[in-house]
Amino acid sequence: MKLRNVEFIIQESFTGIWRNGLMAFASISTIALSLGVLGAFVMAALGATHFARTQIGQFQIAVFMRGEANRSRTDDVASQIRKMTGVGSVEVRDRDQEWLDFKRQHPNIDSAGLPTNVLPYAMDVKVSDPNKLPTIASKVRVLGGVDTVIEGRETFHRVMAVAKVVSIVSVAGAIMLLVTTAFIISNAIRLTLYARRREIRIMQLVGATNRFIRLPLFIEGIVFGTAGALVAWCLLRLGSMYLAHAVERITPLLGRASSGVEPSALAVYLVITGAAIGAVGSMVSIRRFLTD
């Protein structure tokens, strides 16, 4: 294709957008809103999954040794637990520090006749695979010197169930929303094409090749998709910043709510989705026009 044709096509794409300003605005805002809703949903779903995962990471087993077990016995048990599969880390608690804390919280301990450290040795076992938690707990329970094992099974099961529901719902929802978004966007593009059918008809009548008709509209579709994606990104950034602050204020214990998605990565995903939908949407709609 000759350079002057390329120049003309690019020029036509942008004057087309400029002159059909209202139509362009309508398309871009439709794309922005649809991608915004899709993005918000995906972010919320990722956030929920992320949250569930971090909660799972915190599942641990507390192991308390018998009163008579000494430090070396405890270290021995700790190294046995470390060798089990599915165990992330084992940390023996600092018994002296715990005693000091205990005394500080209960200042009248001395008067109660407990002058020396009566706390048993204890350790915290973190699991790398939450599904193995019950097995590990029962294995630890039979090790020599171990008195009590606390595994928080109830909470574990509840959180796992919630995480499962969240991931199923979010995958199904994301697919449905993606289909809807693609439909809404291709409809918006079809409308802009409809507004320009006169131009397309004239191009056909004066003998423009289909490629020549298609290219400016194709570029237009990509520009609309990208612009819409960028607007959607701004909306999502503002929305998620506001939400994060709100969550932090209401429940400080949860810490900063996060979807685990970097803002720059989000922008890239959105722009790619927007541009792709714009390109495919305009191609499909143009094909209909050109076959008439």
Added chain:
Amino acid sequence: MIHLENVSVEYPNGVRALKDVSISIYKGEFIFLVGSTGSGKSTFLSLLYRGMLPTQGKVVVDGEDITSLKPSAVPYLRRKLGIVFQDFKLLPQKNVWENMAFALRVIGTDPREIRRRIGDVLELVGLTHRCDSFPHQMSGGEQQRAAIARALINHPTLLIADEPTGNLDPATSWEIMQLLEQINVRGTTVLVATHDSQIVDRMKKRVIQLEAGVVVRDVNKGMYEHCEA
């Protein structure tokens, strides 16, 4: 120039727009295609620029059987033709000059060539002074002149006009017809579909009359209505 051999067109809804039409039109002729609404005039014209394909028969334009043309070759057929419609089909957001330039740019013409050709063709149709005007700022006659100028810009061998004066008053219609005749004198074959009996009677050209998809009359120096003596 144009040969139709046993051409029939049947629309998907079962309407037979043309029935076994065979006709020849020669280079340099000026022809009126007449007939009442629904007689098949527009179908006839759109066959010539591959606006549609016949159900049966052969359509030869400028020595080429265009029924067997590949879709990708259709634009190149249209570049040899000039097409004018009742509703002008000008781009409302572009002025006269830009409308002309658009027609040339979409087929990849060199900008210097574009400037030269637009100047020539606007002079021919008498619109040089209106080149900056937008369609809505012009009269119907001027808009049709602009549309004719655009149709002529590729030096077509055949000019097809579908009811070119349908939206114009009699005086303006007559001016447009004189312009078409002038174009014909310069060597372009001109084919005009019309309802305008006064013009047909006054111009005394070859008249082809269609009724219900059949050619019922084909006479030189004809009148709009067939008069039994």
